[in-house]
Amino acid sequence: MALKAGIVGLPNVGKSTLFNAITQAGAESANYPFCTIDPNVGVVEVPDERLDKLTELVVPNRTVPTAFEFVDIAGLVRGASKGEGLGNKFLAHIREVDAIVHVVRCFEDENITHVDGKINPISDIQTINLELILADLDSVEKRIERSRKNMKSGNKQYAQEVEVLERVKEALYNDMPARSVELSDDEKLIVRDLHLLTLKPVLYAANVSEDGVADADSNPFVQQVKEFAAAENAEVVPISAKVEAEIAELEGDDKAMFLEELGLEASGLDRLINAAYRLLGLYTYFTAGVQEVRAWTIRKGTKAPGAAGVIHTDFERGFIRAEVVSYDDLLAAGSMNVVKERGQLRLEGKEYVVQDGDIMHFRFNV
Ligand SMILES: Nc1nc2c(ncn2[C@@H]2O[C@H](COP(=O)(O)OP(=O)(O)O)[C@@H](O)[C@H]2O)c(=O)[nH]1
Numbered sequence: 001m002a003l004k005a006g007i008v009g010l011p012n013v014g015k016s017t018l019f020n021a022i023t024q025a026g027a028e029s030a031n032y033p034f035c036t037i038d039p040n041v042g043v044v045e046v047p048d049e050r051l052d053k054l055t056e057l058v059v060p061n062r063t064v065p066t067a068f069e070f071v072d073i074a075g076l077v078r079g080a081s082k083g084e085g086l087g088n089k090f091l092a093h094i095r096e097v098d099a100i101v102h103v104v105r106c107f108e109d110e111n112i113t114h115v116d117g118k119i120n121p122i123s124d125i126q127t128i129n130l131e132l133i134l135a136d137l138d139s140v141e142k143r144i145e146r147s148r149k150n151m152k153s154g155n156k157q158y159a160q161e162v163e164v165l166e167r168v169k170e171a172l173y174n175d176m177p178a179r180s181v182e183l184s185d186d187e188k189l190i191v192r193d194l195h196l197l198t199l200k201p202v203l204y205a206a207n208v209s210e211d212g213v214a215d216a217d218s219n220p221f222v223q224q225v226k227e228f229a230a231a232e233n234a235e236v237v238p239i240s241a242k243v244e245a246e247i248a249e250l251e252g253d254d255k256a257m258f259l260e261e262l263g264l265e266a267s268g269l270d271r272l273i274n275a276a277y278r279l280l281g282l283y284t285y286f287t288a289g290v291q292e293v294r295a296w297t298i299r300k301g302t303k304a305p306g307a308a309g310v311i312h313t314d315f316e317r318g319f320i321r322a323e324v325v326s327y328d329d330l331l332a333a334g335s336m337n338v339v340k341e342r343g344q345l346r347l348e349g350k351e352y353v354v355q356d357g358d359i360m361h362f363r364f365n366v
Pocket residue numbers: 009010011012013014015016017018107108109112207208209210240241242243
């Protein structure tokens with residue numbers, strides 16, 4: 001399951017700098033066979049304190065975090081929806097990702113040209129959003145036209161389709177993203193078909209200058225972005241791409257010293273990665289044995305057999321039952337034996353919906 005977050009933004013806002021920092025943090029690609037080999041795609045491991053604690057408890061031969069992919073999507077300029085720059089190619093790349101990290105320039109630097117000549121994060125965001133909205137409007141209008149023709153057959157399904165799509169179109173006309181339209185589950189299915197760009201969840205990465213990174217919240221540009229994002233219920237992660245790129249090259253004590261010099265407690269990258277992971281609607285479950293303690297990624301709402309299938313399709317096909325204990329129960333008990341004594345190891349069947357933090361052991365037969 002290769003879930004992807006795409007990094008978008010205007011030219012010269014720091015997308016590639018951020019992407020390089022993310023990929024330099026380095027993931028053992030052998031552990032993640034699902035990952036694409038492409039210079040613009042990087043694998044990131046998800047930092048998880050629970051995995052560290054489980055490792056201390058079990059002392060396995062190896063520990064493997066879960067991971068997902070970041071894609072550096074270059075080339076968006078004003079007019080992309082009309083074919084400017086990389087135009088449609090760029091938009092096609094966005095269509096393939098599951099969530100969007102929108103990098104916004106909040107740093108000033110005379111040496112780095114801004115495409116519009118001055119720093120204005122809100123206008124930058126709107127420029128990008130407008131291109132996405134225009135592309136979606138195109139898709140929606142085409143589909144409405146088709147559905148109207150099909151309505152003549154008398155099939156009620158098309159009338160409903162037109163009604164829903166008209167609501168989405170109305171929002172787009174008012175410069176609102178498709179995700180702002182409230183839809184029932186049935187309606188979502190209709191809209192999902194169109195793979196709209198503005199339906200994808202978004203978070204904003206406010207790229208601040210290296211000297212302002214410790215106090216990013218008082219940066220007026222960051223404040224503007226936060227206000228804007230609040231209206232869309234979107235998260236903002238202030239980060240200095242340049243600092244992160246420098247941190248990514250350091251290790252151990254050097255890294256700690258550098259962070260201290262900057263007045264930072266931790267790298268902003270971890271926060272960004274975790275925020276993107278949440279944005280993708282993902283849960284983590286664990287397997288914990290002496291060979292390996294490992295984190296696995298599922299979508300919220302996945303049932304036990306589906307979760308087993310993330311490890312191997314055989315596990316899903318031959319699924320019998322799962323032994324499950326919650327992370328909190330295992331941590332409080334201190335060992336699997338105590339968990340069993342306390343009766344906290346549950347046997348769950350095919351209908352069990354896996355929870356974030358579950359520790360699972362699958363019984364299967366193929
Ligand atoms: N001063 C400063 N420069 C930055 C920062 N982030 C990126 N840059 C510089 O801005 C330029 C464009 O960055 P790049 O990552 O290539 O932008 P992209 O076009 O969005 O991929 C490069 O020269 C970077 O070194 C930052 O936080 N502060």
